[in-house]
Amino acid sequence: MSDGFIEVRVLDNFYQTSSFYPMPVILVTTTSESGKTNIGPYSLCFPFGIAEQHSMMLISRSTSNTAANIRRTKKAMLNFIPYNKKLLKNTVKLGFPGQSAEEKLDDSVFTLVPSSQIEINGPLPEIISEAVQVFECSWDDSNEVFYYNGTEDESHFLLRIDRIIMKKNWYTALVDGNGKFPNLPIDYGYRDSQYFWFSEHSKPYKEPLPKGKGTDLGTVRYIANRIDPDVHWSDESCEKVVAIPRVFLKKALSMIIDEAKKRGVTSITPEILDEIRDKRNKEKRLTN
Ligand SMILES: Cc1cc2nc3c(=O)[nH]c(=O)nc-3n(C[C@H](O)[C@H](O)[C@H](O)COP(=O)(O)O)c2cc1C
Known part of the structure; x- marks a missing residue:
């Protein structure tokens, strides 16, 4: 491959139409109007405030169930599922717009379980038991920290992290720093109007910092x-x-x-x- 650069047209959804951008795969669980837990797959979800004000930024189409549920209940659970083709196949199925929470639950292979977090304002969304870790979040809609004046089609949610929970073996790996990592999928997005492209990563290796x-x-x-x-x-x-x-x-x-x-x-x-x-x-x- 030549190492010269060629300019790429920056199109809408540039992260998947005009570039290669590795993203996480997160199932966002929220509570629907009927009280059922809704599962929505999302990749545009990244750390936003990292010191003291711990938060994530979630970008969703404004008309999604997830967006409506967050606006109404202010709660969202970010479930990080492991790399598994069966789970990813179902993730893509749950990513098809227009289905209600109930219809999705019929289609879902995921196991929903209650969160152990103490409920303060109304019931919390359930979480996904297949997840490696879950960020339990509350929407900060104060606009004081973040305000986005973009198109009406996209909604940006600043989600404060209330709690992070993790499967016990991964907790041990995290705390001990024993070099074990969960196999979390990488999403390259919906690229050719036909497919979502996923990948697993290889074993992480360590690179020492320069001495100093x-x-x-x-x-x-x-x-x-x-x-x-x-x-x-x-x-x-x-x-x-x-x-x-x-x-x-x-x-x-x-x-x-x-x-x-x-x-x-x-x-x-x-x-x-x-x-x-x-x-x-x-x-x-x-x-x-
Ligand atoms: C792997 C994957 C990642 C996705 N990431 C996003 C995203 O970051 N933002 C978004 O608006 N839609 C994303 N989608 C599409 C949503 O899943 C889709 O709009 C779905 O209808 C949302 O479900 P909900 O209406 O229950 O929230 C993604 C779909 C898949 C399969």
């Missing part, structure tokens, strides 16, 4: 954040623990965070680290 000061601080911050995202670490405090060998880092940071929380501290400073170190040394001396 920033990298090490970043690693400390990443691990500390994973242990407790509500405890803030200043750069200077990250720097103070950077020399701890990688294998001991998680344990050491967990201990520091536990100790800080016992003291009601949510911001780690070098002074706090010194205090914790002094206390540890004292305890060690007493036990020796």
Whole structure:
């Protein structure tokens, strides 16, 4: 293939008509007017607010069941299904516009189960038990964070993440960082007025970051954040623990965070680290 570029006309739905754009496959469950759970397949659904205001952006045709249900109930469950041709075949079937929630349920091979989330304002949509993970969301319609002045045909929903739940084995993989990944499908979209094109990905591999000061601080911050995202670490405090060998880092940071929380501290400073170190040394001396 030649490596020269050729300009492509930017058409409507450019992500699938004018380009190759890998997307997730998400079954959005919402509650229909009749109280039944509606299943709608969506790929245009991406992280939007990533720090503190955790949210997803969902783009839907304005007349979809999903859009109507979100406007009415403000709740949406984002179910990430695994790569499985039978499930994807059914996903495409459920993506055909014009069917009611009930008609779709008759066609669906998916198993709906109640969410364990405590219902605050009315019943929550059910979730899909075949899913690897589910983002349970509420629509933020305040327009203060996001307002899109586009065509009437497309609706953009800023969905605040209330909760993320995950199958136990994937939770273990996530927390341990054991290199195992779920096989989530990639959608290249509806490309030739005939087919949706899906793919599975190969086994992810790891590429180390280049060695350097920033990298090490970043690693400390990443691990500390994973242990407790509500405890803030200043750069200077990250720097103070950077020399701890990688294998001991998680344990050491967990201990520091536990100790800080016992003291009601949510911001780690070098002074706090010194205090914790002094206390540890004292305890060690007493036990020796
Ligand atoms: C894999 C897949 C991904 C899709 N992604 C989107 C999307 O991101 N936005 C959208 O408006 N429609 C998307 N569609 C089409 C919707 O699924 C279709 O409009 C369907 O009628 C929506 O169901 P609902 O009316 O029950 O919400 C997708 C369809 C499939 C099969």
